[in-house]
Amino acid sequence: MSVDANIVKRIGHLARIKLEQENLDGLAGELNTILGFVEQLDEVDVSGVEPMTSVIPASLRVRKDEITDGGYADKIVSNAPLSEDNFFMVPKVVE
Amino acid sequence: MSLVDTRTPDPKKFIKGATGDWEMVIGLEIHAQVTSESKLFSGSSTKFGNSPNSNVSFVDAAMPGMLPTINEECVRQAVRTGLGLKAKINNRSIFDRKNYFYPDLPQGYQISQFKDPIVGEGIVYLDMGKDGIVEIGIERLHLEQDAGKSIHDLHPNMSFIDLNRSGVALMEIVSKPDIRSSEEARSYIAKIRTILRYLGTCDGNMEQGSLRADINVSVREPGGEFGTRCEIKNVNSMRFAVAAIEYEARRQIDILEDGGKIDQETRLFDAKTGKTRSMRSKEEAHDYRYFPDPDLLPLEFDDEFVAKLAKDLPELPDEKHGRFVSEYGITSYDASVLISSRANASFFEDVAKGRNGKLSANWVINEFFGRLAKEELNVANSPINAHQLGGIIDLISNGDISGKIAKELFEIIWVEGGKPSEIVEKRGMKQVSDTGAIEKMIDEIIANNPEQVIKVKEKPQLIGWFVGQVMKASQGKANPRAVNEILKAKLGL
Amino acid sequence: MSDLTKLSLKATRDGIKNKDFSALEVTDSYLSAIEAANPKLNAYVSIEAEQARTMAKQSDEKLAKGQGGALEGVPLGIKDLFATIGTHTQAGSHILDGFKPEYESSITANLWADGAVMLGKLNMDEFAMGSSNETSYYGAVVNPWRADDSNKDLVPGGSSGGSAAAVSAWLCAGATATDTGGSIRQPAAFTGTVGIKPTYGRCSRWGVVAFASSLDQAGPITRTVEDSALMLNSMAGFDKKDSTSVDLAVPDFAAAVERGVKGLTIGVPKEYRMEGMPQEIETLWQQGLAWLKDEGAIIKGISLPHTKYALPAYYIVAPAEASSNLARYDGVKYGLRVNGDSIDEMYENTRAKGFGAEVQRRVLIGTYVLSAGYYDAYYVKAQKVRTLIKRDFEQVFADGIDAILTPATPSAAFGIADQEMAADPVKMYLNDIFTVTVNMAGLPAIAVPAGKDAQGLPLALQLIGKPFDEETLFAAGRVIERSAGLDFTPKKWW
Incomplete structure (x- = not known):
């Protein structure tokens, strides 16, 4: 499996990173180097092996249903690039 | 999921087209807000209608380094709902990340369950009146986070983002594509809502968005192969659901009859025009890159946990319906009306206990519910209680008053209150049997x-x-x- | 008074406690040292002098009242990845421009509760992605070490390059660091310092900017094994805010340091004898085994057959998780925003400008391996391989191995702007070849300086332990440290 400029462009959009047209081939080359490296895994027989879901053998701890957080809208927006009346503001979204 | 057609085509439900008959195939994804105090993965409040970003924690706002911890009540509610849908409960389930960018999705992913949901296949029965009982399969139920809210009309070229809903627990209940008409879809939504309300796992309030549906609609030649479906997003009333399905089916039929083909896409129902339209922002092919959320471990519980919840489950609508018919000798139709809510059903039982079932059902449905509806009241804030209505029925049964007088008496008590037997005595309303x-x-x-x-x-x-x-x-x-x-x-x- | 920065963390703590000197004096000494050195070494991205002095004064007041915690008055450097309330927290990235969290990470909160003082925030590879500290938006950190008779600037390793350089150059008594594939141990090895990555789940990840959630684990970098034990004692502990934090009591790590290795079985995995490994690394490894044997350990050859596949599997799992973890940096809630005509343009401009080349590369790889049609071939496969890697370790531990000794890195520190590594990302990734298996299996491991290469640069050995058995690592690490008996102070040129 290898990637070309078109695939890189598509991935760039999925990841929402603007990629300049002139860099696509170079990026494809770099990604292919990495993908080539990870393709060593094809040598490993993984039949019957469960994929790891957690590195520690435990199950999920649950939390009590209590209100213990929130109530600080000013702190939520204090780092926002743009906000008004404790709303975040973004370029208009067309649905 | 593999699509299996479980239904026999019913000509009564066919839609006439220029080239022949068509049949709708509908599947629903109902998003039901879990009744809980705090959010699925954070300790902030789920309360509706607070000021912007006030019910938001650093976790909900996806601040760097924040981590989710799961609310046990939401797990319990999901399992209880699964039991109510007669569904398979999965003792081990996994939370996955569904990755996409949207401003009201602060993490850049929604924590959901993809491969291993908490609840598997189940079944819901719809009472379609003279068409009988229809069985609708449940594919699965999973827990996931709600998104925040984008407000587009506060500024000419900016959208405003409020994350109060961000992280509130939702149950997504996915039906199999077993629904064949808009009426069945309405009945299905109503039935799910009734079950959720009986269980107390969701308030079912569609206006506030606690219950909303994504509706998958396709059309086909009766009994033929499934067609390409379109998904109508976020329908928040039963009336709109019916209108959206009817419009969408007709739209697809027109395209197909003109020799066109249906593009699988996400559409939006516009209540003003009664039409569905393609959603611009969702148009690109989605690639959600699901993978298990590494911030969470597998969710596991034992059979005992499930058994305990099952034991404490309230009587569900179908069981109650059956019991009302057999215990009170009332018609199936009357039973359906009476069980529409737990409060209504229990009011009826308070009235009917030790009295004539049919007479009680008559009075509860026609006089009492009729009057409540007229006055936009409900059982909880009704001026007449079950004891008073029972008293009126007793007077009828004893031959003390006629039906006509009983209606007058009902009116008096509705307005003035009081004990039925005393009023009848005091005002000389007793029938003359001398x-x-x-x-x-x-x-x-x-x-x-x-x-x-x-x-x-x-x-x-x-x-x-x-x-x-x-x-x-x-x-x-x-x-x-x-x-x-x-x-x-x-x-x- | 002698230079107060030239003390171990323990000696600093004890001295303050005994009122040999005040916490404020120590902090002031460090602040002057930082002021002098930072323009050359670039270890700190933010120096919090005022806050440090306030905290130090508070420590002195507490000690005057006979109070004070386990690290009272001890000045520490904090990796920029840890959220520290109201102060610079930008993960070495442009995209977190100006971000000052309204919350404190659990680990730093633990440290402050024990009386430690924060000197400032330490430079690092952007989002902890890198092995040379060259991917930082704030520029490369320079290793305080130079080869004999050379003026060439070397990298301090990464991603915790600022932490390692600061500790090595006496710019803090100890530093917090994080390790996703070797980011504590490799820079510790490159700078002659001690670094331990605890068992996954030992230290809370709450408030630590995430790189790859299933691999990230915080730990200390210090000048001695004992200092690491003391600092980890304060950092570690169960945190109910982190679902992957393990509810286990934290043992007294410091008490284990002088326990020795008598009767312990030390495993030597044959798969770590890599082709082309420099002879001096091999020699050092043998030397380490000899030291342990001399102190009564039993040395046993073992096999960890899937070792070779750890790094390729890592380069699927880590970028996949990172691509998702970094989705939150979108210009909406905090940090950098680069405007665009539509919301999508705003996202794409912000993330193109805000993320550096290495982060972009990893986000793209991660996005690709998770995307439709590739998920099973890459991600699921890698997670299966991970199961096998973990199983390898479980097997040898079940067979009676108490700890495993390996080299920490395949070489000593290399030059800044190394041409070969710049040309081929995989060359850079190979720095983690000995360290990454441990992250894949969630195990604890310590890097301890053990020798120097022909050019006089520090080299380290790595000890890998059983889950939650950091104590054995401190004990065995101390034996290596003591047996080596070398001074790992870089010659001051800055």
Whole structure:
């Protein structure tokens, strides 16, 4: 499996990173180097092996249903690039 | 999921097209907000309608380094709902990340369950009246986070983002594509809502968005291969669901009959125009890159946990329906009306206990529910309680008052309150069963109306006229049965 | 008074406690040292002098009242990845421009509760992605070490390059760091310092900017094994805010340091004898085994057959998780925003400008391996391989191995702007070849300086332990440290 400029462009959009047209081939080359490296895994027989879901053998701890957080809208927006009346503001979204 | 057609095509549900009949195939994804105090993965409040970003924690706002911890109540509610849908409960489930960018999705992914949901296949029965009982398969139920809210009309070229809903727990209940008409879809939504409300796992409030549906619609030649579906997003009323399905099916039929093909896409229903339209922002092919959320471990519980929840489950609508029919001898239709909510059903039971079931059902449905609806009230804030209504029914059953007087009595109590038997006593509303008094009235009426007496001998149904005269003379208080008997004897009928 | 920065963390703590000197004096000494050195070394991205002095004064007040915690008055450097309330927290990235969290990470909160003082925030590879500290938006950190008779600037390793350089150059008594594939141990090895990556779940990840959630684990970098034990004692602990934090009591790590290795079985995995490994690394490894044997340990050859596949599997799992973890940096809630005509343009401009080349590369790889049609071939496969890697370790531990000794890195520190590594990302990734297996299996491991290469640069050995058995690592690490008996103070040139 290898990637070309078109695939890189598509991935760039999925990841929402603007990629300049002139860099696509170079990026494809770099990604292919990495993908080539990870393709060593094809040598490993993984039949019957469960994929790891957690590195520690435990199950999920649950939390009590209590209100213990929130109530600080000013702190939520204090780092926002743009906000008004404790709303975040973004370029208009067309649905 | 593999699509299996479980239904036999029913010509009554076909849609006429220019080239022949068409059949709708509908599947629903209902998003139900879990009833809980705090959010699925954070300790902030789920309360509706607070000021912007006030019910938001650093976790909900996806601040760097923040981590999710799961709310045990949401797990319990999901399992209880699964039990209510007669579904398989999965003792081990996994939370996955669904990755996409949207401003009201602060993490850049939604924590959901993809491969291993908490609840598997189940079943819901719809009572479609004369069309009988229809079985709709449940594919799965999973827990996931709600997104925040984008507000587009506060600024000419900016959208405003409020994350108060961000992270509130939702149950996504996915049906199999077993629904074949807009009416069935409406009935399905109503049934799911009733079940959720019985269980207390979701308030079912569609106006506030606690319950909303994504509707998958496709059309096909009756019994044929499944067609390409379109998904109508976020429908938040049953009326809109019906309208959206009808419009969408017709739109697809028109395209197909013109030789076109359906693009699988996400659409939005516009309540103003009654039409669906393609959603620009969702148009690109989605690639959600699901993978297990490494911030969470597998969710596991044992059979005992499930058994305990099952034991404490309330009686569900279907079971209650069956019991009402057998225990109170009422019709299936009446039972369906009575079980529409747990409060209504329990009001009925309070009234019917130790009384005539049919009479009780009649009064509860027609007089009581009718009046509540007219006044936009409900059982909880009704001016008449079950004890008072029971008292009225007792007076009818004992022959103390007639049905007509009972309605007057109902009116008095609705407005003024009071104990039915005392009111009847005090206001002299009791029927006259004293045969002597009735005989005296009848004798007078016969004496004053010789022509009618002749006529009634030829046409016995004219006895009604005499009954009316007696009731008038007694101001409605004469016992109708006694009146009838004495009249028949005196008139020789 | 002698230079107060030239003390171990323990000696600093004890001295303050005994009122040999005040916490404020120590802090002031460090602040002057930082002021002098930072323009050359670039270890700190933010120096919090005022706050440090306030905290130090508070420590002195507490000690005057006979109070004070386990690290009272000890000045520490904090990796820029840890959220520290109201102060610079930008993960070495442009995209977190100006971000000052309204919350404190659990680990730093633990440290402050024990009386430690924060000197400032330490430079690092952007989002902890890198092995040379060259991917930082704030520029490369320079290793305080130079080869004998050379003026060439070397990298301090990464991603915790600022932490390692600061500790090595006496710019803090100890530093917090994080390790996703070797980011504590490799820079520790490159700078002659001690670094331990605890067992996954030992230290809370709450408030630590995430790189790859299933691999990230915080730990200390210090000048001695004992210092690491003391600092980890304060950092570690169960945190109910982190679902992957393990509810286990934290043992007294410091008490284990002088326990020795008598009777312990030390495993030597044959798969770590890599082709082309420099002879001096091999020699050092043998030397380490000899030291442990001399102190009564049993040395046993073992096999960890899937070792070779750890790094390729890592380069699927880590970028995949990172691509998702970094989705939150979108210009909406905090940090950098580069405007655009539409929301998508704003996202794409912000993330193109805000992320550096290495982060972009990893986000793209991660996005690709998770995307439709590739998920099973890459991600699921890698997670299966991970199961096998973990199983390898479980097997040898079940067979009676107490700890495993390996080299920490395949070489000593290399030059800044190394041409070969710049040309081929995989060359850079190979720095983690000995360290990454441990992250994949969630195990604890310590890097301890053990020798120097022909050019006089520090080299380290790595000890890998059983889950939650950091104590054995401190004990065995101390034996290596003591047996080596070398001074790992870089010659001051800055």
